[in-house]
Amino acid sequence: METANFLQEIPKILLVALIVYISYYYYKYFTRENPLPGPFPLPLIGNIHQVLKNGSFDMSKFQAKYGDLCEFYAGSQHFILLSNDDLIQKIMKPTVNSSFHNRVNDDNEGLEEIGLLNTGLAFNNNYDNWRFHCKFYTKVMMSPSLIEQSVIVVQNSFLEMEKYWNDLGEDTIFEFNHWMKQYFFDTIFIISTSNSAYALANYY
Template sequence: MTLFNVDISSIIILLIAGYVTRFYYKYLTRQSPLPGPIPLPLVGNILTFTGDIAVWPSELQAKYGDIFEVYVGPTRNVWLCNEELPQKIFSSALRNNFHDRVSKDCGLDEVGMINVALAFNLNYDEWTYVRKFYLKTMFTPAFMRQALACTQSTFQLMEGYWAKLGEDTVLDFSEWSRGYLMDSAFFLTTGNYLDVLTDYYNKLSPNSDPEISDGLLKEKEYFRQCATDFINLELWFYFAPKIVRDLPIIRSYTKKCKDKIEYLRENLLKIVKARREEIERTPEDEKLVPDFLTMFLTVNTPRDITKGIADDINGRPMTDKEIVNVFLEVSAAAPGLVWLYI
């Protein structure tokens, strides 16, 4: 194909060759080079990703040592895999000089996860405001008792399913642990089970309880799927460069991931609004259940059930949308990640 006597295919090849040459020139002349897998243009080291974010760093550590570099798209990241190395960086973010844990153009801004909640909040004032809510709720004795009761009841539910499966059944403890974590976190934050354990039991049991399986609507099943997949959806936008996410073949998958996150956010918003209406209907002399959702909704309001605990949160209550962003981290994503930023 030619245009004005110029071979367009040759121009495209020259542009690609120029970009690749520039990329590797910058790679070879980078400051303070570290060991790590050799990146590819545009995609970086994404092709070495094993599919398990918990296993991948361990594999790279075994090959390259305790400190190495990984390219997320064209961006260089230094990973520290010895617990002594990141101690200062990942100590309480309130007392060190490393507040920002991600860059503002890391891809999460496309799904509204930058400058909200804790983990990816680059706005220090907003981050401090949300952090105070966390501290005030978690140090409330009533919440601690609720957390203990929640973990016990969820384990009893899981133990009951084990008994129904029988002693001869081989248990995949990693799957059961995942379900236990998700159900416990969701129940502790919203007062409702996500039914991950129930769904997994129904898949394993040839004689699953009809009342349980028939009661799970397709909409609830899809919501549960979005919630359990949320961390992987986030990783797609974080690791995959925008130019890759927008490729014609991959664009539909990117839209599907974005739609799942939006669906999850909309349904969490319905849960938050329903609980707010429930609190408003509850008589003032009746005690409210001290779960995360109720506490976040009542802090800085006349129905505050955390009074007397770290009473230094001045100003407004949280909006419903702000609470949804918090619960995307706590309930649906990686609960352990959030505590790291407190």
């Protein structure tokens, strides 16, 4: 009898939990710091139904409707979209006196899994470590010829990795973090020495 009563109460409990979640979701939304233009999110899914249409993200439509700086939600995860080159350069500019040091959350599991969190410049929230890399990058890595070579190497290495993925087939289970380590090693080695380490080829 008690079990039957409990089962009857489950829909009520779920309804109360859903109302609490929706209330908290919109409380966080309406009290967020520095609100930006963007579509109104729905609980649980955010703006996924608006961001992804036909499996692709059309940035031009967002830019035309909400401007160069706007925001959207994927579930409860908040994203800021920059569509202006000047804004991106201002934020990503590798200067020690920049106001934009912390660029990612410390609990970003994706970046941590592939070994990019708190390393280098782009995703490094450790200020002292970031400052050291920033000085090195500014003095050594900013020559136009090296930048041009780096862009070519990054593209060629990714095309090589993509070719290996295609050869392995769709049924293969990829250990993405291992592939990315080989990719970064190959890329950095070629940029540094102008010779290939064949890390991707050996891992393939």
